Amino acid sequence: ETGVTQTPRHLVMGMTNKKSLKCEQHLGHNAMYWYKQSAKKPLELMFVYSLEERVENNSVPSRFSPECPNSSHLFLHLHTLQPEDSALYLCASSQDTSGNYEQYFGPGTRLTVT
């Protein structure tokens, strides 16, 4: 395994629900990321955190709300989602945000919005 875990692995939610995705890294890294992977589309970077501070919010709708309480944990809070938000959500971590270091990915959460 990569040292990055994500829960749940699968999630089905209605458009009016509120749910949260959780990511935890056991690698001692200082940077964490959320990505969205949709079929037939490039990987979309959503948020970047460096030492618990958000450094990138890549024009993501406000119905996605990230939280990074410490350098090991990252959450993505979801509310009033749309069907087009159905995708694989990937969490990743790296030593820092310098771009010098590879990213380690979790297995992802497969989200279906009904």
Added chain:
Amino acid sequence: AQSVAQPEDQVNVAEGNPLTVKCTYSVSGNPYLFWYVQYPNRGLQFLLKYITGDNLVKGSYGFEAEFNKSQTSFHLKKPSALVSDSALYFCAVRVLKTSYDKVIFGPGTSLSVIP
């Protein structure tokens, strides 16, 4: 604009034959380049990277990649393909920004190794 491209959506190769997955890039400054692999229902997994030094970089599972500055390419190669190499492959490049150095991913190439 800074970018990374993978010109082939799909690559098919017979088991035992050499494989190549292509990647080209356009960035400011010295390129930092990465290859990742994604197996079904899994996250991306790091294979190798080029930061500086030898143009031929060796990575996991027998893969290697050749950095070619004049052609702005970083093609992934393996001398003898295995059926288990069938997966989605992503090239990535570091892009310089003001607040932090972002890594952008190519669209991915699906590799099928035929028994």
